Amino acid sequence: MNIEQKIEELGYKLTTPPKPLASYVPVVKSGEFIFTAGQVPLVDGQLKYSGKVPLTISEEDAIKAAEICVLNCLSVIKAEIGQLDKIERIVKLTVFVNSTDDYSKQPAIANGASELLVKIFGDAGKHARSAVGVSSLPLNAPVEVEMIVKLKE
Amino acid sequence: MNIEQKIEELGYKLTTPPKPLASYVPVVKSGEFIFTAGQVPLVDGQLKYSGKVPLTISEEDAIKAAEICVLNCLSVIKAEIGQLDKIERIVKLTVFVNSTDDYSKQPAIANGASELLVKIFGDAGKHARSAVGVSSLPLNAPVEVEMIVKLKE
Amino acid sequence: MNIEQKIEELGYKLTTPPKPLASYVPVVKSGEFIFTAGQVPLVDGQLKYSGKVPLTISEEDAIKAAEICVLNCLSVIKAEIGQLDKIERIVKLTVFVNSTDDYSKQPAIANGASELLVKIFGDAGKHARSAVGVSSLPLNAPVEVEMIVKLKE
Numbered sequence: 001m002n003i004e005q006k007i008e009e010l011g012y013k014l015t016t017p018p019k020p021l022a023s024y025v026p027v028v029k030s031g032e033f034i035f036t037a038g039q040v041p042l043v044d045g046q047l048k049y050s051g052k053v054p055l056t057i058s059e060e061d062a063i064k065a066a067e068i069c070v071l072n073c074l075s076v077i078k079a080e081i082g083q084l085d086k087i088e089r090i091v092k093l094t095v096f097v098n099s100t101d102d103y104s105k106q107p108a109i110a111n112g113a114s115e116l117l118v119k120i121f122g123d124a125g126k127h128a129r130s131a132v133g134v135s136s137l138p139l140n141a142p143v144e145v146e147m148i149v150k151l152k153e
Numbered sequence: 154m155n156i157e158q159k160i161e162e163l164g165y166k167l168t169t170p171p172k173p174l175a176s177y178v179p180v181v182k183s184g185e186f187i188f189t190a191g192q193v194p195l196v197d198g199q200l201k202y203s204g205k206v207p208l209t210i211s212e213e214d215a216i217k218a219a220e221i222c223v224l225n226c227l228s229v230i231k232a233e234i235g236q237l238d239k240i241e242r243i244v245k246l247t248v249f250v251n252s253t254d255d256y257s258k259q260p261a262i263a264n265g266a267s268e269l270l271v272k273i274f275g276d277a278g279k280h281a282r283s284a285v286g287v288s289s290l291p292l293n294a295p296v297e298v299e300m301i302v303k304l305k306e
Numbered sequence: 307m308n309i310e311q312k313i314e315e316l317g318y319k320l321t322t323p324p325k326p327l328a329s330y331v332p333v334v335k336s337g338e339f340i341f342t343a344g345q346v347p348l349v350d351g352q353l354k355y356s357g358k359v360p361l362t363i364s365e366e367d368a369i370k371a372a373e374i375c376v377l378n379c380l381s382v383i384k385a386e387i388g389q390l391d392k393i394e395r396i397v398k399l400t401v402f403v404n405s406t407d408d409y410s411k412q413p414a415i416a417n418g419a420s421e422l423l424v425k426i427f428g429d430a431g432k433h434a435r436s437a438v439g440v441s442s443l444p445l446n447a448p449v450e451v452e453m454i455v456k457l458k459e
Contacts (some may be wrong), residue, residue, distance in 0.1 A: 022260040023267040024282035028244050030303045031185060032337060035245040039350040052254070066225030091334050092341040096285045101254075101407075101441040114329040129330035130344030130452045132402045133442030135254040136286030138323070147285045150336045175413040176420040177435035183398050183456045184338060186427045188398040191436030205407070249438045254407075288407040290440030 003084035003120060007074070010119055017079040018042040021138055022077035023077050026076035034077055034149040038096070040141035041068035050140045053099045059108060062142045066112030067096065074120075077149060090117050090127040092148040098141060100131035106131040111123045156237035156273060160227070163272055168224045170232040171195040174291055178228035187302040191249070192296035194221035203293045204251045213263060214297045219248065219265030222298035227273075230302060243270050243280040245301040251294060252286035258285040264266055266298050309390035309426060313380070316425055321377045323385040324348040327444055327451045332382035340383055340445040340455040343404070346447035347374035356446045359405045365414060372418030375451035380426075383455060386456065396423050396433040398454040404447060405439035419451050 007014060020026055020037060025034050041048045041064075046153035048067035051057030057065075078084050095110035097103075110131035127147075137144050162168060173179055173190060182188050194217075196199045202218035204210030210218075232236050248263035250256075263284035270278035280300075290297050315318060324334055326343060333342050347354045349372075355371035355444050363371075384390050401416035403409075416437035423431035433453075452455030 003430040010260045020282075021272060021283075022264045022282075025279045026281065028242065028279075028281045030242055030244045035301070037281040038285070041339045076384045089334065089336055089380070091336045092444040093330070094283070096283075099442050101288070102446075103442050104444060104446040106444050107443070110330075111328045118329060125204070126334075128332065128334045128341045128452075129326075129328075130400070130402075130450060131328075131444055132344070132450060134285045135260070135407070136252050136256050138257060138260050138284055140255075140257040144283060144285060146281075151238040169312060173435075174311040175417045175435075175437075177399070177416075178432045179434065181395065181432075181434045183395055183397045188434045189453070191438070247436070249436075251439075254441065287438050288441040289405050289409050289412070291410060291413050291437055292411040293408075297436060297438060299434075 006120055012071060014075045015043055015053045017075045018072050019048045027080045028101050029080055031150045032151050036073045036076055036133040038067045038144040038146040039072035041065040043068060047141060048137050049142050051142050053097055053103055053109060053142055055100050057142045063112035066109055066143045066145060067116050069143055070113045070116050073145060073147045086151050087149050089150045090121060090125050091150050093127050093129045094146050095131040096137060096144040098137040103133055106133050109143060143148055154252060159273055165224060167228045168196055170228045171225050180233045182233055185304050185306060189226045189229055189300045191299040192222045192225035193291060193297050194241045195219040196221060200292050202295050204208040204295050206250055206256055206262060206295055208253050210295045214220055215262045216265035219296045220269050220295055221268050223266045226298060229242055239304050240302050241305040242303045243274060243278050244303050246280050246298050247284040248284040249287045249290060250299040251290040259286050262296060312426055318377060320381045321349055323381045329441055333386045334384055338457050338459060342379045342382055342453045344374045344452040345378035346450050347371040347403045348418060349374060353445050353447060355448050357448050359403055359409060359415060359448055361406050363448045368415045369418035371417055372443050372449045373422050376422050379451060379453045388421040392457050393455050394458040395456045396427060397456050398432050400434045400452050402440045402443060402450040404443040409439055411424050412439050414445040415449060
């Protein structure tokens, strides 16, 4: 079973690779690394979730938004390299959570992203991560996720 | 025409490499990558733009500030490697925008940085990017930009 | 004198490697680089400092918190690679400071991290750095530090 099949077996679907919101590219392959642009929870060009945690979006929905961000990261990587089985390791995630200034459970939101990656990739999905609260995000997205990935040689 | 000439032809000027605001170095070359420190819009040691978007600085000025951040990134890279033609690819930008907590057009500000890089480097200037809104930045700068660059071998 | 001895001579102590706050790993070694997860000032599983600078924690204490974040980064790296002398260079720090929206002295707080690294590693400790103010951090930590390190070959 390859990674794309694993994603479907888990009940998820790779998104259509979102177009960048502006003048940049969704992913750069450089040496053995891939750097993704920050992904917000766009599905077919529409933001599926928006708001500031926990004021205008619930933690539950923000977790689902973080999952979509990961699927978007994977779909732009797949568009670049052809198949996700070429990934050796998910190296690093940065998860920006649009949150109120007294909110401190960013790790719970970011787990939406992290746990999905481990479900999909197993040990190769275990990554270093920073999760921080930010005052605002593009399009009023609740979460933005960027990823560094290492490819098999 | 080399990259430095291209910058001038576009009507821009490389800044004097800004000194770090504190105990760090402006750029580290490691393997084939260069990592810059986060650059704020300092020109000759003075912050050219300050404020929080859109409350105390306009979007137009914040875009100009983002351009200066890029010129500062390039000038510290040039100070390290001698000439900008050694750059193979602008790999990754992170753009932190000092913004109010209901502002959501960070991509428009970050485009000041991204579009200038593509004008200067062409395809080699197309990069992955994250843009986020933050509650405050050093010196009350409106924008801070950091860059990862890959060198030709 | 090795790096671990140097840390003790400076009057510091490597922390017990903190467990991740959630579903990720504290450090990933990939190629010649190590990426740490974002570290908050946990000591033996307890947050030693919390609050928002300068509202509910002083600059002095936030600087001490930044030092603990660095020690935590080093302790998770040591747990991965065995001894810190294998580090060739501290490449990049990102320092997120939990700050009010009119605070602009993040570099002073981040210097707690940067200066300790230079004391410990000398020239090899000189790194590129971004310091930004964020609206909130996990557990209401005042500072979160992540690190990219290059290993000797």
